[in-house]
Amino acid sequence: MPKLIKDGAIVENDGWLPMDPEGTAPRVQHILSLEQWMTLDAKTNSAVQLEPGQPPAPLLEHLNELALVAVNFPAFTDGRGFSYARELREKGFKGELRAVGGFIRDQMHYLHRCGFNAFALADDSELEGALSALNEFSEHYQAATDEPAPLFRRR
Amino acid sequence: MYVYDQHDQTIVDQRVAQFRDQTQRFLAGEISEDAFLPLRLQNGLYIQRLAPMLRIAVPYGLLNSTQVRMLAHLTRKYDKGYAHISTRQNVQLNWPRLEDVPDILEELASVQMHAIQTSGNCIRNTTTDQFAGVATDELEDPRPYCEIIRQWSTLHPEFAFLPRKFKIAVCGTTQDRAAIYNHDIGLDLVTNEQGEVGFKVIVGGGLGRTPVIGSVVCDWLDKKHLLTYLEAILRVYNQNGRRDNKYKARIKILVRAMGVDAFRTAVEEEWASIKEGPSTLTQDVIERSKACFTAPDYEVIEAESALKALERQRDTDPLFSNWVKRNTVAHHVPGYRIVNISLKATGYAPGDITDRQLELLADLADQYSFGELRTTHEQNIVLADVRKDELYNLWQALQGADLATANIGYLTDMICCPGGDYCALANAKSIPVAEAIQRRFDDVDYVYDLGPLDLNISGCMNACGHHHIGHIGVLGVDKKGQEFYQVSLGGSKDKNAAIGKILGPSFKQDDMPDVIDRILTTFVDLRAEDEAFLDTYNRVGLDPFKERVYAKAD
Numbered sequence: 001m002p003k004l005i006k007d008g009a010i011v012e013n014d015g016w017l018p019m020d021p022e023g024t025a026p027r028v029q030h031i032l033s034l035e036q037w038m039t040l041d042a043k044t045n046s047a048v049q050l051e052p053g054q055p056p057a058p059l060l061e062h063l064n065e066l067a068l069v070a071v072n073f074p075a076f077t078d079g080r081g082f083s084y085a086r087e088l089r090e091k092g093f094k095g096e097l098r099a100v101g102g103f104i105r106d107q108m109h110y111l112h113r114c115g116f117n118a119f120a121l122a123d124d125s126e127l128e129g130a131l132s133a134l135n136e137f138s139e140h141y142q143a144a145t146d147e148p149a150p151l152f153r154r155r
Numbered sequence: 156m157y158v159y160d161q162h163d164q165t166i167v168d169q170r171v172a173q174f175r176d177q178t179q180r181f182l183a184g185e186i187s188e189d190a191f192l193p194l195r196l197q198n199g200l201y202i203q204r205l206a207p208m209l210r211i212a213v214p215y216g217l218l219n220s221t222q223v224r225m226l227a228h229l230t231r232k233y234d235k236g237y238a239h240i241s242t243r244q245n246v247q248l249n250w251p252r253l254e255d256v257p258d259i260l261e262e263l264a265s266v267q268m269h270a271i272q273t274s275g276n277c278i279r280n281t282t283t284d285q286f287a288g289v290a291t292d293e294l295e296d297p298r299p300y301c302e303i304i305r306q307w308s309t310l311h312p313e314f315a316f317l318p319r320k321f322k323i324a325v326c327g328t329t330q331d332r333a334a335i336y337n338h339d340i341g342l343d344l345v346t347n348e349q350g351e352v353g354f355k356v357i358v359g360g361g362l363g364r365t366p367v368i369g370s371v372v373c374d375w376l377d378k379k380h381l382l383t384y385l386e387a388i389l390r391v392y393n394q395n396g397r398r399d400n401k402y403k404a405r406i407k408i409l410v411r412a413m414g415v416d417a418f419r420t421a422v423e424e425e426w427a428s429i430k431e432g433p434s435t436l437t438q439d440v441i442e443r444s445k446a447c448f449t450a451p452d453y454e455v456i457e458a459e460s461a462l463k464a465l466e467r468q469r470d471t472d473p474l475f476s477n478w479v480k481r482n483t484v485a486h487h488v489p490g491y492r493i494v495n496i497s498l499k500a501t502g503y504a505p506g507d508i509t510d511r512q513l514e515l516l517a518d519l520a521d522q523y524s525f526g527e528l529r530t531t532h533e534q535n536i537v538l539a540d541v542r543k544d545e546l547y548n549l550w551q552a553l554q555g556a557d558l559a560t561a562n563i564g565y566l567t568d569m570i571c572c573p574g575g576d577y578c579a580l581a582n583a584k585s586i587p588v589a590e591a592i593q594r595r596f597d598d599v600d601y602v603y604d605l606g607p608l609d610l611n612i613s614g615c616m617n618a619c620g621h622h623h624i625g626h627i628g629v630l631g632v633d634k635k636g637q638e639f640y641q642v643s644l645g646g647s648k649d650k651n652a653a654i655g656k657i658l659g660p661s662f663k664q665d666d667m668p669d670v671i672d673r674i675l676t677t678f679v680d681l682r683a684e685d686e687a688f689l690d691t692y693n694r695v696g697l698d699p700f701k702e703r704v705y706a707k708a709d
Contacts, residue, residue, distance in 0.1 A: 055394055077193060077276070079316025083393045086313055090428065104190050106177060113312035136173045139165045141306040143433045144313075150382075150433060151162055151306065152440040 003127060005108075006096070006118040008134060010127050016068060018100075019049050031070050034058065049100070052080045056088050063093040071116070073101040082114045089115035089145045105130035109137060115145035156217050156527060157302050157447045159267045166310065167264045170271055174198045175257035182254065197277055197315065199245075199270030200256055204579045209248045209256060210273040211263060215283045215301040215325075216244035216530045220517035223528055225266045227513035233259055238513065240498060240506040242570060242621055243322070244282050244530040245273055249577055271309055276317045278308035278389070282324045284332040285531040288448060289539045291487050295344045295352050297327040299444035300381065303436065307382050314389050318396035319404035321389070322361075334532065336360045336369045336652035337624060339406045340388060347375040354381065358388060358418070359410030362618035366654040367407040370415040372422060379436045380426075386434065387426035391418070451525040451540055456490030464544040474561075475550050481561040481603070483546065492543055494524070496536040496553060497560040497568060501593040504586045505571035506534030515556050523549050532621075533570055535563065566608045566675075567593050570621050574614030574631060575638070581614035583631025583638035588612055588667050595668035596675075605675060606687045609648065624648040626689045627674060628655040629667070640667055644674070644700055645692045656697050659705055670704055677703040 004011050017030045030047070032040070037048040038058065047068035050056060059066065069088060071081040085097055098118035099111050105126050108119060112134055121130055143150040159167070174194075181191045195201075199210040211226070218226075226246055230238050233255050239247040251259060263269055272279055281304045288296045304323060308314070314321070324333040327344040335341025341357035354376045360369025376384055392406045395413075410418045469476035484493040496516065498506050508516075516536060520528045523545050524538035531537055541549060553559040562568045569592070572578065574585030589612055596602055611625030615632075622628035628643040639661035646655030662670050677700050682691050692700075 052398075076190070077316055078398055079276075079314070080394050080398075082313045082316065083390050104186075106173075106186075106190070106194055107316075110310075110312035110315055137166065137169045137310065139162050139169070140312075141166070141309055142311055148433055152303075152443075153433065153437070155160070155162065155443075 003124060004098075004118055004120055005127065005131055005134075008131070010131060016047055019070075031068065050081070050084055052078050054084075055080075056084050056091075059088070059093075060091050063088070063091060063095075066093065066095050068096040068098060069093065070098045070100045070120075073099060073103040076103045076107060082110065085111070085115040086145060105133045108133045109135070113140065113144040113146050156219060157214075157444075163267070163306075164264075167267070167269050167271075170198075170269060170310070171257065171260045171264050174260060178253065178257050193275050193316070195256075196275035197272055198256070198260065199273035200253070201274060202253075202579070203249070203577055204575075205577065206250045207253050207256070208577065209251045209259060209270060210241065211246045211248070211268060211270050212273045212280050213245050213268075213530050214305045215281055215287070215298055216285055216532075217298070218528045218530065220520045220526045220528070222266045222268055223513050223517040223520070225262065225268070227510040227517070229259055229262060230510045230513070237507050237509045239504070239573060240508065240530050240534045240536070242532050242534060242572070242619055243273075243280050244285075244532055245280055246530070247573070249573070274320075275315075276319050276321075277315050278311060278317075278321045278323065280322075281305055281308070282322070282333055282338075282532060284326055284328055285529045285537045286332065286484065286493055286539065287327065288450070289486050289488075289491075289493055290328050291485050292329040293327050293487070294329075294346065295327045296445070296448055297325040297333075297342075297344060298448045299441065300342070300344075300354075300378070301325050302444050302447065303381065303440070304385070307385070307434075314393060317389075317393055318398045319401060319406075321392070321406070323385075331648070331650045331652075332532075334621075334624065334648045334652070336650065337362055337366075337621075337648065338369065340385065341369050342381075345375065351377075353377050356384065356388075359407040359415075360652070361405050361407045362621060362623045363405065364402050364616045364618075365405075365407065366618070366623040367411065368652050368654065369407075370410060372415065372419045378441060379438075380430060381436055382434045383429045383432060384422075384426055386429060387422045390425045391421045395421070450488070451527075453488050453491065453540070454542070456542060456544075458489035461490045461543040465546060468547040472547075475547060478550055478559055478561040479546060481565070482559075482563045483541075486540070488540075490543055492541055492546060494538040494541045494546070494549065495531075495563040496538065496558050497562055498535050498558075499562055499568045499593075500557045500560040501567070501590065501597065503557070504573070504576075505569050505589050508536070512556050512558060515552065516558070519549060519552055533568065535568070561599075562602065564607045564609075566596055566602050566605055566610055569593075570609070570611040570625065572613050572619035574612075574620075578614060578619075580617055581631060582616075582633035583614050583640065584664070585612045585614040585620060585629075585631055588629060588631075588640065588664060591664075591668050592671055595672065605678070606685065608688050609646075610671070611646070621648070622646070623654045624652065625655060626692070627671065632661055634661070638664055640664065642670060642674070642704075644697060645689065647689060658697065659701055673704045674700055 043065040049070040201208040324338040325342045326333040343355040356373040357369035529537040571589040575581040612629040613620035613622040624646040641661040642658045643655030647653040
């Protein structure tokens with residue numbers, strides 16, 4: 001199984017199975033596409049994956065029930081997922097927020113600041129480097145999920 | 156000017172370390188070209204036609220003499236002994252080696268400089284009026300707000316992978332010298348009915364392939380909401396801007412597609428959840444930022460006697476007198492003038508400056524202008540605070556270094572991008588066109604008689620030379636592998652911003668001086684008294700120019 005970076009450590013995959021958009025009956029333990037997830041009757045402990053162009057609005061009523069939201073970055077240059085993450089955290093989502101797809105380790109510090117706490121890297125060999133990339137900056141100007149006060153309020 | 160504390164220094168130092176690691180991994184083959192591209196761009200590094208180009212940030216155009224000496228040193232040590240001032244008030248090195256860039260950034264960091272976000276699809280350097288703080292028509296100094304925006308936008312985690320680049324400009328005067336209607340966001344310091352100063356917010360202006368004049372989305376914004384409102388605009392753009400076509404990815408296209416009212420509604424919805432949140436500016440933070448841009452220790456000058464001394468010098472030296480008339484501007488403190496230093500001497504590429512000239516200007520800034528310099532989006536340099544009775548000494552020093560060309564605001568003071576001589580994006584060369592025009596119009600009396608005239612040249616659609624807003628605009632185009640030049644007339648960069656209209660079919664490079672000549676003689680013939688070119692154009696329209704320029708020779 002591919003490994004994950006979660007809460008600042010390398011962990012074995014935690015059991016969630018990757019999205020299976022063709023799967024007709026949504027199954028427990030699968031990360032569901034937004035379309036599949038919308039059809040779920042009971043959303044407790046569910047997991048859903050957002051694609052670029054799928055802002056988190058439909059999730060907002062269920063933030064306490066969701067166990068995991070994955071945000072896909074098919075191309076690392078498409079930065080919509082950064083805003084999705086911040087919105088989810090600002091609206092109170094406390095569960096796992098996982099970046100998946102083609103993002104690169106050089107984005108992880110920013111992703112973390114936007115609220116991601118888990119990272120499924122496309123390339124497993126990058127894990128050690130990626131872990132160190134999380135801490136490339138110790139100081140920030142802006143408020144973000146990891147630091148609610150902007151620097152001008154802390155100076 | 157703003158001075159770093161340990162927080163700013165830590166951020167810039169860590170950025171250097173990060174880029175050093177990225178460069179090493181790239182050179183070791185651990186990062187692909189595609190992945191390295193946005194990383195190097197967000198540190199100002201392009202791969203150009205002949206060599207990489209490094210764009211160094213000059214936040215809102217402000218430099219101190221120590222920084223200018225560092226730039227001179229860098230051009231000597233890592234480059235070919237000259238630098239280029241860009242139309243975003245930044246400084247470009249044309250010949251650095253990729254391997255050296257981390258060292259260059261480290262040297263820059265030692266004088267509180269960097270190249271962060273000078274390129275790439277992120278928030279770029281915020282620009283403003285080169286006369287900020289000293290202009291006579293200023294409502295409020297825009298620089299404290301530029302610095303607040305600089306900090307907010309620097310390494311912003313959410314907005315580093317936008318659909319396209321994003322440029323913000325701030326203006327605090329009646330006359331707009333920051334081209335706020337041609338930016339992704341323009342901020343205009345204005346008063347409301349109660350007399351309180353806030354921001355008019357203009358969104359969706361821009362040049363490039365689709366030139367657009369920006370639309371007002373907020374007539375008056377309380378200053379404390381500056382960052383949360385900007386954040387709301389950026390969130391709407393980041394999530395909804397087009398990503399399928401880079402030529403339709405700027406915010407101007409989104410604003411146009413949604414309509415400005417729907418766009419405003421979307422911004423206000425986003426804003427509602429962060430308004431009054433932690434990023435709301437406090438009075439204290441505004442005051443602290445203002446305290447970084449206080450007036451220098453102006454001497455109390457007996458204005459009358461300083462003026463008399465100046466008049467005597469002007470009487471004895473007509474060349475000096477002419478330079479004072481053309482290149483210096485009224486200052487809000489009696490006894491002082493604002494000095495424009497033209498980087499448009501014939502024989503130099505517009506905006507280029509040598510290491511020795513940089514060092515001389517650093518010395519002159521120390522001697523005559525409180526150690527500060529400013530770059531301008533017209534690609535010149537400003538010494539903002541010079542005593543009237545020291546202008547003569549300053550001028551003499553500038554003269555010896557080809558820095559006293561008296562042409563500010565006139566035909567030969569052209570805006571010109573580096574073009575096909577350097578830039579990998581260019582369709583055509585622009586520097587030789589500028590030079591040919593300067594050489595043709597070497598009769599300065601004729602040039603002065605033409606009055607204020609913006610001639611702007613871009614080597615391609617990306618419009619770095621701002622050709623759309625030149626009174627005369629020149630755009631390099633590629634026609635079946637040949638370089639041609641399209642001419643437009645009637646553009647304007649001020650608060651009555653206008654996009655120039657294309658005159659007609661494009662011209663060969665060799666014909667350009669003749670074409671400009673025909674445009675100008677048409678203007679002189681049609682001009683009413685001392686009318687400015689733009690006023691004549693607005694009165695008579697495009698047709699008379701078109702007829703004369705395309706008339707068959709008899």
